[in-house]
Amino acid sequence: MHFLYFFKVYVRMMCTAKKCGIRFQPPAIILIYENEMKGKSRQRIMPVRNFSKFSDCNRAAEQLKNNPRHKNYLEQVSLRQLEKLFSFLRGYLWGQSLAETMEQIQRETTIDPEEDLNKLDDKELAKRKSIMDELFEKNQKKKDDPNFIYDIEVEFPQDEQLQSCGWDTESADEF
Amino acid sequence: MASDKAKPCELNQEKYDADDNVKIICLGDSAVGKSKLMERFLMDGFRPQQLSTYALTLYKHTATVDGKTVLVDFWDTAGQERFQSMHASYYHKAHACIMVFDVQRKVTYKNLSTWYTELREFRPEIPCIVVANKIDADIKMTQRSFNFARKFSLPLYFVSAADGTNVVKLFNDAIRLAVSYKHNSRDFMDEVLQELENFDLEQKEEEVPDRVQRGNIESPSPS
Numbered sequence: 001m002h003f004l005y006f007f008k009v010y011v012r013m014m015c016t017a018k019k020c021g022i023r024f025q026p027p028a029i030i031l032i033y034e035n036e037m038k039g040k041s042r043q044r045i046m047p048v049r050n051f052s053k054f055s056d057c058n059r060a061a062e063q064l065k066n067n068p069r070h071k072n073y074l075e076q077v078s079l080r081q082l083e084k085l086f087s088f089l090r091g092y093l094w095g096q097s098l099a100e101t102m103e104q105i106q107r108e109t110t111i112d113p114e115e116d117l118n119k120l121d122d123k124e125l126a127k128r129k130s131i132m133d134e135l136f137e138k139n140q141k142k143k144d145d146p147n148f149i150y151d152i153e154v155e156f157p158q159d160e161q162l163q164s165c166g167w168d169t170e171s172a173d174e175f
Numbered sequence: 176m177a178s179d180k181a182k183p184c185e186l187n188q189e190k191y192d193a194d195d196n197v198k199i200i201c202l203g204d205s206a207v208g209k210s211k212l213m214e215r216f217l218m219d220g221f222r223p224q225q226l227s228t229y230a231l232t233l234y235k236h237t238a239t240v241d242g243k244t245v246l247v248d249f250w251d252t253a254g255q256e257r258f259q260s261m262h263a264s265y266y267h268k269a270h271a272c273i274m275v276f277d278v279q280r281k282v283t284y285k286n287l288s289t290w291y292t293e294l295r296e297f298r299p300e301i302p303c304i305v306v307a308n309k310i311d312a313d314i315k316m317t318q319r320s321f322n323f324a325r326k327f328s329l330p331l332y333f334v335s336a337a338d339g340t341n342v343v344k345l346f347n348d349a350i351r352l353a354v355s356y357k358h359n360s361r362d363f364m365d366e367v368l369q370e371l372e373n374f375d376l377e378q379k380e381e382e383v384p385d386r387v388q389r390g391n392i393e394s395p396s397p398s
Contacts, residue, residue: 139337151343156317165319
């Protein structure tokens with residue numbers, strides 16, 4: 001019994017994810033990982049069950065990531081990547097081409113700089129904000145960071161011959 | 176009117192007439208980072224009050240300007256900016272304005288003119304700072320000129336709520352401007368309003384001997 005227990009811990013520590021993809025037919029998430037001990041690639045096939053074209057990709061990704069049988073293997077695979085894989089499957093179930101699905105994912109995970117967010121409802125605005133929050137969090141200097149400085153001042157002189165931002169119109173009346 | 180009684184007097188804007196009180200308002204489109212800027216400046220010290228009836232979030236802050244304690248109320252929008260217009264009470268008695276756009280989204284820059292027009296309708300003279308936020312996402316934008324600020328001779332600050340660049344400076348300067356506006360230049364509109372209030376007061380005193388009544392028009396009548 002003791003031996004088994006240690007073995008499990010061992011697997012968790014030594015499994016290095018290499019690639020993660022999706023198979024449409026029959027649907028499964030496939031992980032290529034390396035078991036450092038043996039130094040060779042292994043493949044793990046995780047069948048996707050109860051997923052329809054109406055399913056929520058985010059929820060499906062969360063369920064798989066928390067699945068007791070797979071979670072150790074998926075530790076290094078981000079929720080976002082899994083969600084994206086499920087989006088591919090969903091697109092396939094809707095009969096979309098790969099290009100169409102790619103475009104849709106792109107639309108849902110990036111901000112259209114031309115879009116007027118004032119015109120969106122609460123739900124759509126919250127979606128855009130969560131996309132923006134990702135970059136915010138990536139660039140954020142937090143209070144607990146060792147080199148955090150509360151008051152950072154950087155001068156950006158505006159008086160030189162700067163290139164225009166390109167957002168001003170030519171006419172003198174308008175800015 | 177019974178429900179009004181339970182509600183604390185949320186927004187008594189009279190206090191902004193007191194010497195040590197200033198009101199600073201934030202303007203700008205949805206998702207330009209107004210609240211994130213507030214939070215970066217106040218850090219743990221912030222305890223925003225949601226005043227849903229007025230669609231605004233209030234941040235209270237205590238500052239020291241030239242050795243004097245100043246009580247600052249920062250007014251932040253809570254979704255009402257979506258209508259590209261704020262209620263008149265939002266501007267009422269404000270001493271300075273922080274007007275934000277997102278350097279990644281042109282539309283938020285273009286909409287500054289709408290915000291500025293509305294601001295000047297209510298507060299023709301108060302200091303206003305233009306803020307280019309999210310420079311962490313595109314640092315090259317700090318090497319560009321923005322005519323809007325130049326045209327109206329407004330100071331332009333390049334900031335990032337994420338990495339903190341110039342955030343503290345922005346707010347401290349805004350507080351300083353608000354205080355100096357309050358003490359030095361009396362707005363024409365302020366004076367007119369003050370005159371009207373005095374006029375009102377005199378009249379009321381004549382009409383209604385019981386002074387307690389004055390200014391309590393909206394409070395619930397005792398049942």
